[in-house]
Structure formats: structure tokens, C-alpha cells
Amino acid sequence: MKLKSIGPLQGEISVPGDKSITHRAIMLASLYNGETVIYKPLLGEDCLSTINIFRQLGVNISITSDKIIVDSPGYEAFQEPDDVLYTGNSGTTTRLLCGLLAGLPFKTVLDGDDSIRKRPMGRIIEPLRQMGVNIKGNENRFTPVVINEGTLSNINGIDYVMPVKSAQVKSAILFAGLFANSEVRITEQDISRNHTELMFNQSNIDLEVDDNKIVLKPLSIDKLKMHDITVPGDISSAAFFIVAALIVPDSRIVLSNVGTNITRNGIIEVVKMMGGNIEVIERSVNAEPVSDIIVSYTGDLKAITIEGELIPKLIDEIPVIALLLAHANGKSVIKDAEELKVKETNRIDTVVSELNALGYNIQPTHDGMIVHGQSRVDRTRNIFDSFNDHRIGMMLAIAALIELEPIEIHRFEAVNVSYPNFLDHIKQLKGDL
Ligand SMILES: O=C(O)C1=C[C@@H](OP(=O)(O)O)[C@@H](O)[C@H](O)C1
Numbered sequence: 001m002k003l004k005s006i007g008p009l010q011g012e013i014s015v016p017g018d019k020s021i022t023h024r025a026i027m028l029a030s031l032y033n034g035e036t037v038i039y040k041p042l043l044g045e046d047c048l049s050t051i052n053i054f055r056q057l058g059v060n061i062s063i064t065s066d067k068i069i070v071d072s073p074g075y076e077a078f079q080e081p082d083d084v085l086y087t088g089n090s091g092t093t094t095r096l097l098c099g100l101l102a103g104l105p106f107k108t109v110l111d112g113d114d115s116i117r118k119r120p121m122g123r124i125i126e127p128l129r130q131m132g133v134n135i136k137g138n139e140n141r142f143t144p145v146v147i148n149e150g151t152l153s154n155i156n157g158i159d160y161v162m163p164v165k166s167a168q169v170k171s172a173i174l175f176a177g178l179f180a181n182s183e184v185r186i187t188e189q190d191i192s193r194n195h196t197e198l199m200f201n202q203s204n205i206d207l208e209v210d211d212n213k214i215v216l217k218p219l220s221i222d223k224l225k226m227h228d229i230t231v232p233g234d235i236s237s238a239a240f241f242i243v244a245a246l247i248v249p250d251s252r253i254v255l256s257n258v259g260t261n262i263t264r265n266g267i268i269e270v271v272k273m274m275g276g277n278i279e280v281i282e283r284s285v286n287a288e289p290v291s292d293i294i295v296s297y298t299g300d301l302k303a304i305t306i307e308g309e310l311i312p313k314l315i316d317e318i319p320v321i322a323l324l325l326a327h328a329n330g331k332s333v334i335k336d337a338e339e340l341k342v343k344e345t346n347r348i349d350t351v352v353s354e355l356n357a358l359g360y361n362i363q364p365t366h367d368g369m370i371v372h373g374q375s376r377v378d379r380t381r382n383i384f385d386s387f388n389d390h391r392i393g394m395m396l397a398i399a400a401l402i403e404l405e406p407i408e409i410h411r412f413e414a415v416n417v418s419y420p421n422f423l424d425h426i427k428q429l430k431g432d433l
């Protein structure tokens with residue numbers, strides 16, 4: 001794929017549905033005996049992996065352009081799959097299902113693509129074992145993961161202080177906890193995305209949250225009652241266009257119906273700290289708040305430090321935030337973000353290799369990066385690579401929007417993982433490419 005500057009971005013788009021919320025909605029709706037409609041879901045490859053797995057377990061799931069209908073016989077009627085459950089590129093599917101599948105009365109095996117096979121699963125296996133889950137991983141810490149082989153899990157509660165800042169670990173424990181015979185208590189160091197907690201509450205499940213502490217009552221699965229769900233737009237997808245509008249001169253765009261949950265809105269805080277032109281208009285608050293975001297070009301952005309409790313609120317946005325910081329005046333720092341190393345790629349390495357080859361000046365550190373803003377030199381190559389990481393592919397495409405000479409992005413199809421109509425939206429904001 002080749003891309004270069006196309007002039008200012010103008011107009012309005014609705015980014016696709018939130019990936020984290022879509023996964024959770026498919027999972028809970030599948031556990032429930034009945035029909036649930038999920039409106040405006042993300043139909044990216046990661047969510048299709050989740051859907052295919054529940055189809056293998058016997059759930060009837062139909063898909064149209066703007067909804068998913070989950071018609072489930074309920075988890076008690078699930079069938080034992082003949083095959084490995086393939087999670088593709090999706091860490092969320094892999095980790096959350098380790099918890100959920102523990103509650104089923106048969107053996108399952110989870111495995112994914114080459115990237116998933118390198119991602120740490122020990123962080124899930126260890127607390128799930130403490131809960132009595134029968135789970136084994138390759139070398140105890142990777143996929144394939146085998147659940148309930150030989151003996152079924154007898155799931156107990158747990159009192160767990162999270163050693164990593166990860167909503168996937170928290171959610172795996174909560175999904176296993178639905179089947180636990182005693183209370184599950186989780187304490188987080190820094191609060192990570194809380195979509196599981198909000199959706200459990202919305203689905204009649206007894207879960208209490210007090211600041212960074214969560215308590216889930218025993219055998220909550222018996223209480224599950226689903227309602228139809230409308231998925232807000234994904235702020236992690238909106239982030240690419242927020243940055244595009246800020247760095248492409250004369251741009252002004254409206255991103256409508258974006259989820260602005262406080263555990264996810266770090267990018268908005270960052271843009272405000274940098275002095276960027278951004279306006280957030282809240283439209284509705286059901287389980288999840290939804291807003292329109294208006295953002296326009298800002299020539300004079302301040303350098304900042306991003307650290308601590310802000311990191312989990314913007315972890316997936318860091319590749320494109322690095323590009324934004326490279327346009328600020330002076331030295332910015334991203335720290336406490338070692339989790340970047342265990343995403344689809346090591347996103348410290350892939351951001352630094354690709355943006356520095358474009359001529360930007362970013363130094364990697366052990367837990368983030370130092371971005372020297374406004375100190376660009378000539379690019380050293382014209383061919384770039386997503387490394388099969390959707391967020392690196394899209395970050396490069398946004399970087400291209402200020403390049404007079406085109407850049408070529410290899411393995412660009414990775415964007416289908418989370419944003420299948422990404423290029424259509426660039427076109428929509430500009431006319432022809
Ligand atoms: O729970 C979720 O839906 C997610 C949690 C985050 O991962 P970690 O839990 O590994 O931080 C995030 O990076 C991922 O894209 C989605």
C-alpha cells in the first residue's frame with residue numbers, strides 16, 4: 001500500500017465499534033440462554049475469531065453489516081469442540097477465554113497465530129491455577145493452552161492483587177469467577193479498562209467496585225440476564241484520526257459516537273495537556289459514555305511526559321501518540337509503559353524503527369521512549385512495515401498524510417484486525433486518494 005499527503009482532512013466519520021466491548025458482548029451473550037442483539041459491533045478479524053469460537057461451541061451467531069445476533073442455547077448446552085479453538089491475532093480472545101472456558105464441563109485447547117504464540121500467558125495461567133482451574137500452557141507460559149484436560153476445574157474464589165496492569169488478566173479472572181464457589185476479590189495497582197465490570201453489572205451480575213477493588217459474588221453465572229447492547233465507537237481507532245487532524249495543516253474533523261469511558265480516554269487528556277484543539281461533547285451515558293469529538297489542526301503543540309496511571313488509559317494509542325509527540329515543541333517522555341513490549345509486536349521497537357526511518361528522532365527506553373519533537377531529518381527508506389501489527393500499520397498511514405513523497409507500507413492488511421474500513425475513512429475525509 002502506498003500513501004502520501006492528500007491535503008487537509010475535513011468532514012465527519014463514525015469509527016467502528018469498540019473492540020474490547022464487542023468481544024465481551026459476544027462472550028456474555030453466548031453464555032446466556034436466549035437471544036441477544038449486539039448493535040454497531042466491531043466486525044474486525046479479532047472479533048470474528050471470538051465469534052467463530054462460540055460457533056464451534058454450538059452458539060448460533062448471525063452477522064449483518066450493523067449487528068450481531070447471538071442466539072445461544074446457554075453455556076450448559078455447549079458442545080465439546082472437535083478441534084483447537086483458534087484465536088487468530090487476538091490477545092483479548094485468548095486471555096478472556098482461558099477464564100471463561102474453565103467453567104465448561106469439557107476439555108478445550110486455545111491457540112493463535114505466530115504473534116499470539118509469543119505473547120505471555122503465564123500472567124493468566126498463574127491466577128487461574130490459584131483458583132483451582134486445570135490449565136496448562138506451552139512451557140507453562142505460552143499457547144497452546146489446554147483447559148480441563150483429564151480433570152474438570154473446581155473453581156474457587158481468589159483474593160488477587162494484580163502484579164501487571166492488564167484488563168485482560170482482570171477479565172480472565174472475572175470470567176472464571178462467574179463459576180467460582182466463593183467470592184473473587186481483585187485489587188488493581190492502576191485501574192485498567194473496566195468494560196467487563198460495567199457489562200457484568202448491566203447483565204444482572206453481582207459485582208461491586210470500590211475505587212481499585214472489585215468483588216464478584218459466588219456462582220454469579222446463575223444470575224446472568226442479557227439485554228441488547230449498543231457498542232460505542234472505539235476510541236483506540238478514533239485516536240488515529242485525532243492525531244491526523246492535529247498534524248495535517250488546515251484539518252478539522254468530527255468523530256461521532258466515540259466511547260469516552262474514563263478508563264480509556266487518556267488520549268483526550270494527552271491532547272489537552274499538549275494544548276491541542278479538541279472538543280468533546282458527551283451525547284449519552286448508558287453503561288458506557290458516548291461522545292462526539294471535534295478536533296482541528298494545532299501548529300503549536302507542547303511536549304509532555306506520559307506516565308503512571310495514565311498509561312493503562314491509552315496503552316493501545318501509544319504508537320500514534322508517539323507520532324503526535326514528534327510534532328510537539330521539545331522533548332517528550334513516555335514511561336511506565338513496559339507492557340508495550342508484549343503486544344502484537346514489541347511496540348517500543350517497532351515504533352522506533354519505523355518512525356526513525358521516516359526521519360523522526362525517538363530513543364527507546366526500558367519502559368517507553370523519549371521523543372525529540374520537531375527535530376526531523378531526511379528519511380532513510382521509502383518502504384515501511386506494519387510487522388503484522390494493525391496499530392503500527394495505521395500509525396504509518398497517518399504519518400504518510402504529511403509526506404509529499406509516498407511511502408510504501410508492507411503487510412498493511414493487518415489493519416483488518418481492528419479497523420477494516422480504515423482506508424475508506426481516510427477517503428471519506430478527503431475525497432479521492
Ligand atoms: O481487555 C481488553 O480488551 C484489552 C486490554 C489491553 O490489553 P492488556 O490487558 O494486556 O493490557 C489492550 O491492550 C487490548 O487491546 C484490549
Ligand SMILES: C=C(OP(=O)(O)O)C(=O)O
Nearest residue numbers: 089090091092316343344
Ligand atoms: C493489544 C491489542 O489487542 P489484543 O491484546 O487483543 O491482541 C490491540 O488491539 O492493540
